[in-house]
Amino acid sequence: xxxxxxxxxxxxxxxxxxxxxxxxxxxxxxxxxxxxxxxxxxxxxxxxxxxxxxxxxxxxxxxxxxxxxxxxxxxxxxxxxxxxxxxxxxxxxxxxxxxxxxxxxxxxxxxxxxxxxxxxxxxxxxxxxxxxxxxxxxxxxxxxxxxxxxxxxxxxxxxxxxxxxxxxxxxxxxxxxxxxxxxxxxxxxxxxxxxxxxxxxxxxxxxxxxxxxxxxxxxxxxxxxxxxxxxxxxxxxxxxxxxxxxxxxxxxxxxxx
Amino acid sequence: xxxxxxxxxxxxxxxxxxxxxxxxxxxxxxxxxxxxxxxxxxxxxxxxxxxxxxxxxxxxxxxxxxxxxxxxxxxxxxxxxxxxxxxxxxxxxxxxxxxxxxxxxxxxxxxxxxxxxxxxxxxxxxxxxxxxxxxxxxxxxxxxxxxxxxxxxxxxxxxxxxxxxxxxxxxxxxxxxxxxxxxxxxxxxxxxxxxxxxxxxxxxxxxxxxxxxxxxxxxxxxxxxxxxxxxxxxxxxxxxxxxxxxxxxxxxxxxxxxxxxxxxxxxxxxxxxxxxxxxxxxxxxxxxxxxxxxxxxxxxxxxxxxxxxxxxxxxxxxxxxxxxxxxxxxxxxxxxxxxxx
Amino acid sequence: xxxxxxxxxxxxxxxxxxxxxxxxxxxxxxxxxxxxxxxxxxxxxxxxxxxxxxxxxxxxxxxxxxxxxxxxxxxxxxxxxxxxxxxxxxxxxxxxxxxxxxxxxxxxxxxxxxxxxxxxxxxxxxxxxxxxxxxxxxxxxxxxxxxxxxxxxxxxxxxxxxxxxxxxxxxxxxxxxxxxxxxxxxxxxxxxxxxxxxxxxxxxxxxxxxxxxxxxxxxxxxxxxxxxxxxxxxxxxxxxxxxxxxxxxxxxxxxxxxxxxxxxxxxxxxxxxxxxxxxxxxxxxxxxxxxxxxxxxxxxxxxxxxxxxxxxxxxxxxxxxxxxxxxxxxxxxxxxxxxxx
Numbered sequence: 001x002x003x004x005x006x007x008x009x010x011x012x013x014x015x016x017x018x019x020x021x022x023x024x025x026x027x028x029x030x031x032x033x034x035x036x037x038x039x040x041x042x043x044x045x046x047x048x049x050x051x052x053x054x055x056x057x058x059x060x061x062x063x064x065x066x067x068x069x070x071x072x073x074x075x076x077x078x079x080x081x082x083x084x085x086x087x088x089x090x091x092x093x094x095x096x097x098x099x100x101x102x103x104x105x106x107x108x109x110x111x112x113x114x115x116x117x118x119x120x121x122x123x124x125x126x127x128x129x130x131x132x133x134x135x136x137x138x139x140x141x142x143x144x145x146x147x148x149x150x151x152x153x154x155x156x157x158x159x160x161x162x163x164x165x166x167x168x169x170x171x172x173x174x175x176x177x178x179x180x181x182x183x184x185x186x187x188x189x190x191x192x193x194x195x196x197x198x199x200x201x202x203x204x205x206x207x208x209x210x211x212x213x214x215x216x217x218x219x220x221x222x223x224x225x226x227x228x229x230x231x232x233x234x235x236x237x238x239x240x241x242x243x244x245x246x247x248x249x250x251x252x253x254x255x256x257x
Numbered sequence: 258x259x260x261x262x263x264x265x266x267x268x269x270x271x272x273x274x275x276x277x278x279x280x281x282x283x284x285x286x287x288x289x290x291x292x293x294x295x296x297x298x299x300x301x302x303x304x305x306x307x308x309x310x311x312x313x314x315x316x317x318x319x320x321x322x323x324x325x326x327x328x329x330x331x332x333x334x335x336x337x338x339x340x341x342x343x344x345x346x347x348x349x350x351x352x353x354x355x356x357x358x359x360x361x362x363x364x365x366x367x368x369x370x371x372x373x374x375x376x377x378x379x380x381x382x383x384x385x386x387x388x389x390x391x392x393x394x395x396x397x398x399x400x401x402x403x404x405x406x407x408x409x410x411x412x413x414x415x416x417x418x419x420x421x422x423x424x425x426x427x428x429x430x431x432x433x434x435x436x437x438x439x440x441x442x443x444x445x446x447x448x449x450x451x452x453x454x455x456x457x458x459x460x461x462x463x464x465x466x467x468x469x470x471x472x473x474x475x476x477x478x479x480x481x482x483x484x485x486x487x488x489x490x491x492x493x494x495x496x497x498x499x500x501x502x503x504x505x506x507x508x509x510x511x512x513x514x515x516x517x518x519x520x521x522x523x524x525x526x527x528x529x530x531x532x533x534x535x536x537x538x539x540x541x542x543x544x545x546x547x548x549x550x551x552x553x554x555x556x557x558x559x560x561x562x563x564x565x566x567x568x569x570x571x572x573x574x575x576x577x578x579x580x581x582x583x584x585x586x587x588x589x590x591x592x593x594x595x596x597x598x
Numbered sequence: 599x600x601x602x603x604x605x606x607x608x609x610x611x612x613x614x615x616x617x618x619x620x621x622x623x624x625x626x627x628x629x630x631x632x633x634x635x636x637x638x639x640x641x642x643x644x645x646x647x648x649x650x651x652x653x654x655x656x657x658x659x660x661x662x663x664x665x666x667x668x669x670x671x672x673x674x675x676x677x678x679x680x681x682x683x684x685x686x687x688x689x690x691x692x693x694x695x696x697x698x699x700x701x702x703x704x705x706x707x708x709x710x711x712x713x714x715x716x717x718x719x720x721x722x723x724x725x726x727x728x729x730x731x732x733x734x735x736x737x738x739x740x741x742x743x744x745x746x747x748x749x750x751x752x753x754x755x756x757x758x759x760x761x762x763x764x765x766x767x768x769x770x771x772x773x774x775x776x777x778x779x780x781x782x783x784x785x786x787x788x789x790x791x792x793x794x795x796x797x798x799x800x801x802x803x804x805x806x807x808x809x810x811x812x813x814x815x816x817x818x819x820x821x822x823x824x825x826x827x828x829x830x831x832x833x834x835x836x837x838x839x840x841x842x843x844x845x846x847x848x849x850x851x852x853x854x855x856x857x858x859x860x861x862x863x864x865x866x867x868x869x870x871x872x873x874x875x876x877x878x879x880x881x882x883x884x885x886x887x888x889x890x891x892x893x894x895x896x897x898x899x900x901x902x903x904x905x906x907x908x909x910x911x912x913x914x915x916x917x918x919x920x921x922x923x924x925x926x927x928x929x930x931x932x933x934x935x936x937x938x939x
Contacts, residue, residue: 053484073483073484073486074486074488077486083484085484087480087481088481089478089480089481089484089485090478090481090485091473091474091477091478091481091482091485091544092477092478092544093473093477093544093545094470094473094474094477098470098473098474099485102470102471102474102482102485102486102487103471103485103486103487104486105467105470107467116461116465116466117466117467117468118461118465118466119465119466119467119470121465145294146293146294149290149293318820321820322820325816325820328816329813329816420636424641425636425637425638425641426638427808427834427837427862429837429862429865429866430837430840430841430871431865431866431869431871444845445845514809514812514841515808515809515812515837515838515841516808516837516838516840516841516844517808517837517841519807519808519809519834520636521636521637521807521834522807522808522809523809524665563817563820566802566817566821567817567820567821571763572763572803573763
């Protein structure tokens, strides 16, 4: 099987600091790939390079075999890569619908849309409602309510639903459970698996080893700006992973590619 | 259900109503939620109350004066519309009054000094407003300078430019009426119509177009907006240009209202517009509030000014009360924001 | 070029004489400090002072506040002039009480300080005051309005469009002067608004510009629609008031009087918008001020006061095309020749 998204030899320098040192990355169709690494290992630079938030100095990224160069997150989104950022990138005062469609609003057909550039609110609300229902998030009753009136888990749900609704190829989730309580984390993990069941591959960045080992198919361990190993979570323990991550243990020769 | 962690097993027994809402609210909380959803409600209530109180004290005479109040607040409401756009993006524009006056001077002087036909001069005036706004927008969005500082600077520059160019010459009302009556297009009820049309148009744009939603999103959280796909810089520049164009419109209306082109007018327009916006319940932190609130805010100021004048109090009481209103409005804004917690 | 050269030679010659006198050395420096440098009145004043200074070989430096009422800038300007070693200062005080300390410092340093246009409070805080007799200016238009109305003056309904709520001296003098001329008991001549004559139906403030004039007139008309005489603090306020009267359809049957004699104002008198205005002479004030400084620098002699007054009266003339019996006036043709701005 061919990977859907690959990166080869990515380099990113900030002055004298090298955040990415010829890093590689592979994501296969339909899988959940977890990316772990100690603070400063360069995993967030890797993710930013993939989702278009930074442009690497060297190396190339290919999506379905085509080489792409992203200059903005918007370009990555147009290519089909959606990201759920750690801070969620939601506008608190806007409604759920407005947030889901921010930057890709649906306009009314006919002169109202063409001349008055009027938004098609009912159509957008319907899509939003459908997407939230698909992910079992319809405990949110009013699709028009402001995001800031939602709980942390519900907000995460909206952000995930937005990514799942528009991400045609890849969904990246950055620390989706970091700010949540026990019960809300559980719901978000279920959401991640829901998205996977719908056939979308997911890149999951997390510090939470139990969560990583629970949902990931493969674990990409990042260390000192590059990929150290990719392991199968069923064959290694959490403490092995942490040991590799921190340099206390040598990675296995044959990695789970 | 996914295979839960060992320690999470007990969750199955716990209350399953995590994500639903607590429906038992005190009346105060309900009010808070209502105001959160309807930011223009507070100024509307204050407006209705103040009209009723002044009406009760002054009688019919006061109600006959209401159209007059509309005329008197029209300029600050039009400038307030420009200010609303900017403040919704969490910016501020101190140069609005200066842009208005310079645009009106351009409209007047181009006609009378260079003999251009009035429609061409008016277009030049709008161009002047757009250019000033573009300068603000470019410095703020592209150079990443704080709006307060940028517009503090352009305010001085534009005002000085206005005095240097016009040599402080007033163009008389009678000369305008004879040679370029188009400059005085907005007088009497036309002023009121211009104000309402503009506010309605902007209300539509802000609430029912993608661009309007983007303006709100930028004020709310520019980074989130950028990541969501809003072209933040471009929209910001557009906001300031549009603000400049609206100021030019205000300049045109100002000529109609004063009859003459006077380079010394509009000195306090920036403060008046910010006052209307704040009393109108629009958050200075951006992203929250309705342009309808702004027009209610402007009307509240007008009602207090004329009402207190008709009662015969010292004008300083008006300023004192408006000061109280401003602080109350900001306090209510903070309270409503707590609904999120 | 030639004339500059000549005045330089002349200046050098005068300097030679000056330096020959042992008590006085170097060139004669003078300062002109006005309220703002945008108001045509002060622009004209500066023109007069500059021309006279060039003629007499005096080095003139001009300063101004940022806005009317800006005391800080004027104090800073006074300090600069003292540090600069000026021989004399011509000052148009923005705040006639607050500037007194700075004036005292200058006089202690041996500098001749002459207040122009607006007296200091107390008036003898300056070495001399060159001003229009504002009370007389008000009296002239008051007497003229009374004469125009004839018997109807007993039932007149008069609106007063004053300057600002703090009632500066010029405001009080013109207002109370008008009442005196019209034959109204002013009660306390230092206070506007304490009168009990039924003919005074409205007092409002304009900030001396078109915007304020229009709003104040509108406010007065709502309080008393039957107003038939309007006193205005200056001509821009009068122009604004006229727009309000026109909007109310009252422009034909209301008598508007004003003070100043600026060129647009005189034009408005000729056009019948303003019935009469008292013209003052800023250019003359400034020129005479420079002469006085020159004389003081050369001989140490301070200027004298006008007989019977505690200041030097630079004169005022009533400009109208409808002369009234018993009130001396000039027509608009003569007024245009002497107008400023």
